[in-house]
Amino acid sequence: MxxxxxxxxxxxxxxxxxxxxxxxxxxxxxxDALGAAERAMxxxxxxxxxxxxxxxxxxxxxxVGAAGWLADEREALRADGPADLEVSTFExxxxxxxxxxxxxxxxxxxxxxxxxxxxxxxxxxxxxxVTAVTVRGGMWRNPVMxxxxxxxxxxxxxxxxxxxxxxALKPGGSTGLGNNELVAEHSAGAAEAxxxxxxxxxxEALRFDExxxxxxxxxxxxxxxxGGLIDESELLEQGAM
Amino acid sequence: MAAALAGAALGDEGAWRTVVxxxxxxxxxxxxSRVRNTDMAEEITQSVFCTVAxxxxxxxxxxQGRFEAWLFRVAVxxxxxxxxxxxxxxxxxxxxxxxxxxGPATGPVPRDDDSLHRLRVAMQHLTDADREIVELRHHGGxxxxxxxxxxxxxxxxxxxxxxRALRKLKELIxxxxxxxxxxx
Numbered sequence: 001m002x003x004x005x006x007x008x009x010x011x012x013x014x015x016x017x018x019x020x021x022x023x024x025x026x027x028x029x030x031x032d033a034l035g036a037a038e039r040a041m042x043x044x045x046x047x048x049x050x051x052x053x054x055x056x057x058x059x060x061x062x063x064v065g066a067a068g069w070l071a072d073e074r075e076a077l078r079a080d081g082p083a084d085l086e087v088s089t090f091e092x093x094x095x096x097x098x099x100x101x102x103x104x105x106x107x108x109x110x111x112x113x114x115x116x117x118x119x120x121x122x123x124x125x126x127x128x129x130v131t132a133v134t135v136r137g138g139m140w141r142n143p144v145m146x147x148x149x150x151x152x153x154x155x156x157x158x159x160x161x162x163x164x165x166x167x168a169l170k171p172g173g174s175t176g177l178g179n180n181e182l183v184a185e186h187s188a189g190a191a192e193a194x195x196x197x198x199x200x201x202x203x204e205a206l207r208f209d210e211x212x213x214x215x216x217x218x219x220x221x222x223x224x225x226x227g228g229l230i231d232e233s234e235l236l237e238q239g240a241m
Numbered sequence: 242m243a244a245a246l247a248g249a250a251l252g253d254e255g256a257w258r259t260v261v262x263x264x265x266x267x268x269x270x271x272x273x274s275r276v277r278n279t280d281m282a283e284e285i286t287q288s289v290f291c292t293v294a295x296x297x298x299x300x301x302x303x304x305q306g307r308f309e310a311w312l313f314r315v316a317v318x319x320x321x322x323x324x325x326x327x328x329x330x331x332x333x334x335x336x337x338x339x340x341x342x343x344g345p346a347t348g349p350v351p352r353d354d355d356s357l358h359r360l361r362v363a364m365q366h367l368t369d370a371d372r373e374i375v376e377l378r379h380h381g382g383x384x385x386x387x388x389x390x391x392x393x394x395x396x397x398x399x400x401x402x403x404x405r406a407l408r409k410l411k412e413l414i415x416x417x418x419x420x421x422x423x424x425x
Contacts, residue, residue, distance in 0.1 A: 024404065027411040031379035034357050038270035038380055041279065042286075 246304050250297040261290060264309070268316045270380040274364070275320050275372075276327065285323060289316045310387045313377065317391065324369075356414075363413035371406040374399060 242263075248256025268289050273282035292315050296302045302311060364372055377388045385403070389396045 024407045027407050030356060030360055031375060034360050035270055035380040037357055038273050039266040041273060042266045042269040
């Protein structure tokens with residue numbers, strides 16, 4: 001016996017194009033066409049890129065694996081186009097960083113979630129270093145940028161820097177850090193620089209020993225922003241000083 | 242799917258590719274429809290799969306045959322966050338850019354593009370809640386049962402809202418003159 005709900009094929013299409021009134025069948029089909037058109041607009045590299053990046057993120061477990069993959073990606077980029085990254089120094093000139101990150105990852109029970117907590121703690125410490133790096137580099141003095149760069153630093157420790165760097169560097173791509181405006185403004189060159197700066201930031205963070213107060217300041221800043229207490233344009237002005 | 246998810250949780254790139262190939266375009270289309278920006282939609286898609294990767298590896302998701310609904314819940318939450326962020330950052334549009342936004346002012350518009358363009362514009366007149374249902378259904382390709390579960394809505398209510406949204410879209414499109422019908 002049919003119940004009212006049985007008149008709808010709720011697992012796919014409503015019965016006969018809807019349980020839908022006939023006059024709505026046309027608009028429903030048009031919406032299907034629009035959905036198909038939007039799906040077709042997905043960049044060709046989207047599926048493969050996300051798959052590779054996500055899989056590698058799980059596998060990395062430490063900055064050592066991340067650096068290896070980053071090197072592979074760099075070579076691939078170099079073969080494909082003009083990208084010429086400085087991130088190769090990550091492996092060669094910063095053994096203390098690679099070792100420390102690996103140690104952090106190893107402090108848990110191995111790869112994955114156990115490594116995440118100490119990794120994030122260390123990444124938090126990178127915030128003031130990021131500020132220092134941005135001032136030195138003359139870019140992103142805006143304190144608003146501390147948070148996304150902090151995320152990048154966290155990703156470095158978890159092997160995800162590779163993920164962000166890969167996305168930042170692909171043609172027309174974005175950083176995956178939630179700062180499209182920045183990328184839109186500065187294009188791929190800035191995104192590339194951001195990846196390098198994040199590595200620098202993490203590098204320097206490991207040498208800083210008076211970071212807690214600055215970290216608290218950054219925490220307060222982020223909390224205030226989330227609560228809508230601070231106008232970000234004001235922060236921009238402060239950061240530009 | 243269960244095998245692919247199990248493999249993905251262990252970092253098997255082939256399994257990841259399977260999972261992502263199945264869903265990335267649907268997530269992308271959902272995001273693209275809302276934020277109207279290809280780069281941002283791509284970024285949202287990436288972010289969704291990063292969340293999924295983290296959850297799978299940490300045991301934050303247990304496969305019970307509802308991965309698709311769970312995945313789209315992650316996506317919807319991510320898109321909502323982005324929309325809130327965009328609204329906070331909204332700025333007046335430079336009048337000089339109106340032409341770019343509106344597209345060419347003259348010239349024939351292909352019939353199909355015209356219809357889809359008018360539909361895109363009409364969708365902006367839906368409430369966020371109704372638009373979300375339409376997009377989950379037609380861009381994300383979810384069943385009504387999955388959408389009802391995802392949005393915690395009774396199925397009957399959801400179907401009624403979907404019908405209402407379609408009716409409004411139909412009225413909006415019919416009341417908008419086609420560029421092909423407008424004087425050049």
